[in-house]
Amino acid sequence: MFARDDDGVELNAEFSVLASGEHLSLVLESAGGRGAGSRPRNDQYVPALTLLLDRLRDRQAVLVSGVVASARTAHLPEEARSIVPVLVELAAQRDINEVRLQITRAQGRVGLPDGAAKEGNNRKRIELRLAVPGYGLDDAGQLAADLAAPAKPVSNTVLPPADELLHHLTGETILTVAGRPNKILGVQDGAAHVATDRSPKGQPVAVADVQYGLDLLAERGSVRVSVDELGHRSAFVGAILATLPHVRVTPSPATVTLAGPGDEPEADDSHFGELDVLAQVKVRTEQAQLRRLLGQGRDCAPCALCGDEFPVQFLVAAHVKKRAACTDAERRNLRAIAMLACSFGCDALYESGWVTVDETGRIQTVGLDELPAGNLKLRLVHLTGRRCDAHRAESEPYFAWHRKTTFRGNLTSRPRPSTRTS
Template identity: 40%
Template sequence: MPFTNDSGRPLHADFAIEAEGDGLSLVLASSSGRAAGRDVRNPDYREALELLLRRLGDRRAVVSEVLVDSLRTQQRNLPEEERRLVREPLRLAPGTDFLALRRQLTRAQRRIGQSEGATTAGNGTRRIRLRLEIPEYGPQDAARLQRELERPQIDVVWPAGRVDVADELRVRIGEQLPGGGHIVAVPAGAVVVETAGGRVEVPVGDVQVRLDRFTRTGTAPVEDVVGALVAVAAGAGVEDGRAVRTPLKRTVRQFAELDGRVTAKYRKEQGALRSLLVGDDEVAPCALCGRPFPVEFLVAAHVKKRQVATDDERQDLENIAMLACSFGCDKLFELGYVTVGEDGAVLTASTGGPLDLHLELLRGRVTESLHDGSAPYFRWHRENVFRG
């Protein structure tokens, strides 16, 4: 795979990730101009070095040492102490000034191996070796890190607060997991997964711990059901048995393909549901809060997740859906904060926060959407999505 910048332009600069002792090293080949019998070599050295430092910063790498590793210094048997470019470990992070750091490293190279009395500065684009310490990467991960550093990156932006894994998984009920199986339910405190060996119930807390770690490091092992759930909740790609941040270009292509295959069919069904539930009315009530809204602010919400409904259930348009407003009720129902009880009364789950004030307005209100035909679907929602 070619080494490219974040715009997808190939960079002419060779580098390699090597296993070294208990860690990893990045070796960047030298750059030079045209000479007799030789073309320009690695002309994008400076851009490549800055980009590699930035991509290492995304992984919170610590550069323990940076050494000039050129053939000339090897032939002269210069000790490492005389080839060092930094005196303290470099702790990289997304906020690091990578341009200034790159300039520091290229300037420092010019002094290495200079003869006494030299009047001109030496080469600032030599072969260098960066010894690395990266969370959750070891010597066995050299090939994986090489591939990750070669390709464009995507910035994964998480909310300022903690990502609630239960919320992320509830909206993904029915999705396939890496390695097989799919999510069938997310009741309070658990995630139920259908696998080839049967149903497995996983504590939400176990998935939350690993998701929190993924948001810090950008990578996590997918070695069991919990790891697979983390990959799905984070929207991550899976490579070599690990969840990783997915490159931007591939992500865009994948989503465009899915949109072309699925959206048109789903919108056609959504239109049929809205027509059935609303008719020719311009205003209709939300099934949960009861307030009337113009129809453009109402969603034909599936009571039972469309992804896990059977073909017969999906065709049961009169019973499987209800109108929910886009001012909160649709999302609250989707995430399991509200549901409908056997008597048609709205049930709510306490959050222990400011959302409870809004939920109190919904609690106990009787909806007309519960009837004999819809009762099985509301029962499914109570048992598989509701947090209460």
């Protein structure tokens, strides 16, 4: 895959995202020699690496480790190939180019004999292991697509409210991404009644489920049509999203993407062109609302995990239970479903399952004995056994979900500190 910059220009540097062990890994292919035709292979290695790191920073990603992954160095032990010796929280890095420089400079010595006078190639094939909030091991393809796509001006996206869109489509037959017909029979009592081949008399689909899909599309610019992303009526919601003007639909994986300012829509949108007039700006403000609610109107507030206080713009309203897995009722239970977690590591560690909260409200972490000394281990030692301020009787079921589905460690094998009171 090749990334496009924010002007839509493709960079000549091939990359991929793979599920590797416990992590997602960004693999950037080496530069040099000749590629197809006369152009050097991957000659935009440096700008592409800088761009990818910048987009990972926007997603609050953490560089867990990194190695040279070339065939010539495959025989070396991992520590001899390391180019990211300590955990790097990208959100905390003001100059992403400096991170890129550290990675490329570190490559120069890998594979050279001790005492070599000159540094070698610093455009080698590399593997960067990541923890990215919101992306699990099954999301490698989606993360690659998201990193490759130009940034979209999400705040300027104009989408119609779900109820208006559903009323407008009443009586119409629309097709799912898989090509199956759905007909909207009517909209009442907060639900659209949808007829399919299997249910010709119609089954209800909550308007809120469609609104959630619209909000997600407006916020992220791209939505996968899957149960994990959109709930059990994902096929219908995806079909609704596909009727919008200026979207692109790709079949594998099934994805609906808002077209950029310079993109041409792939299908004729004349049937729904009038929606441009009816639509109102509708972007999901839940994140800001949650921060205000949990921060109680303060300019600064503590992270529920590490306990340190930060300005609210550095705190994330982290969902205790993954938002895509929540029912509509759970998503509306704002005080119990979310907590403030700092963007300096705690949010990423919780989202990726490196830490969790046990039934007593104490923070538990992955096994520390297996981790090398460094910033990651120090961070986890600091968190282990702390009291999570967001744990209460009403939030415990959501923490239990996280322990069962996301946490990477073993709760029963780790003793709980008895002297810590914070």
